[in-house]
Amino acid sequence: GESVGLHLPTLSVQEGDNSIINCAYSNSASDYFIWYKQESGKGPQFIIDIRSNMDKRQGQRVTVLLNKTVKHLSLQIAATQPGDSAVYFCAETIRGGSEKLVFGKGTKLTVNP
Amino acid sequence: DTGVSQDPRHKITKRGQNVTFRCDPISEHNRLYWYRQTLGQGPEFLTYFQNEAQLEKSRLLSDRFSAERPKGSFSTLEIQRTEQGDSAMYLCASSLEATTQFFGPGTRLTVL
Numbered sequence: 292g293e294s295v296g297l298h299l300p301t302l303s304v305q306e307g308d309n310s311i312i313n314c315a316y317s318n319s320a321s322d323y324f325i326w327y328k329q330e331s332g333k334g335p336q337f338i339i340d341i342r343s344n345m346d347k348r349q350g351q352r353v354t355v356l357l358n359k360t361v362k363h364l365s366l367q368i369a370a371t372q373p374g375d376s377a378v379y380f381c382a383e384t385i386r387g388g389s390e391k392l393v394f395g396k397g398t399k400l401t402v403n404p
Numbered sequence: 405d406t407g408v409s410q411d412p413r414h415k416i417t418k419r420g421q422n423v424t425f426r427c428d429p430i431s432e433h434n435r436l437y438w439y440r441q442t443l444g445q446g447p448e449f450l451t452y453f454q455n456e457a458q459l460e461k462s463r464l465l466s467d468r469f470s471a472e473r474p475k476g477s478f479s480t481l482e483i484q485r486t487e488q489g490d491s492a493m494y495l496c497a498s499s500l501e502a503t504t505q506f507f508g509p510g511t512r513l514t515v516l
Contacts (some may be wrong), residue, residue: 325504325505327507332512333509333510334408334410334495334507334508334509334510335447335495335507336507337504337505337506337507340504380446380447382446384502389449389460390435390437390452390459390460390499390502391437391449391452391460391462392437392439392447392449392497392505393449394446394447394448395446396444396445396446397444397445397446
């Protein structure tokens with residue numbers, strides 16, 4: 292079955308706060324993870340990715356952490372802005388398997404001014 | 405705009421009609437993927453191409469669905485005899501080799 296899931300369906304934060312969005316996976320063979328942001332009526336927008344041989348990767352205002360021991364992935368957004376309001380999806384691919392992305396259901400982030 | 409483009413952006417059709425969607429990938433991307441997304445859910449994989457070869461099809465892709473990428477550039481997804489359950493957002497993505505997939509804006513299909 293599909294292995295990617297999210298802990299919380301919604302997250303509400305104040306502008307300027309840091310946001311943390313979590314994702315759990317169950318397949319030990321998962322070797323590549325991506326976070327996408329999707330605004331209403333638009334396609335998913337690439338945010339950041341990480342391979343299983345890494346624990347942490349940083350981008351502009353975003354950090355992805357990978358804990359392979361507990362099969363957990365998180366996306367941290369620093370100084371959250373109203374423009375960050377969207378649905379965030381984690382997705383994975385399986386080592387040696389298909390190139391398809393397996394998506395979780397998503398977390399809706401709302402940033403309050 | 406050098407990103408993935410899809411046409412049309414919206415399609416309303418009556419049950420039983422055939423529809424065709426087009427996807428133009430990012431130039432030089434040899435992989436092209438189709439996904440379907442229903443309201444409140446994450447995208448679900450349908451099929452993908454490496455150049456003109458269709459390498460994988462999901463069990464979601466019934467015999468009413470067909471996808472092509474004849475010259476290894478743009479791709480079309482056709483749905484024959486549409487059903488109300490086909491109503492969804494159809495997303496296309498492309499990548500260079502097996503790397504990051506970049507998505508287009510999607511085609512919203514409504515079957516009446």
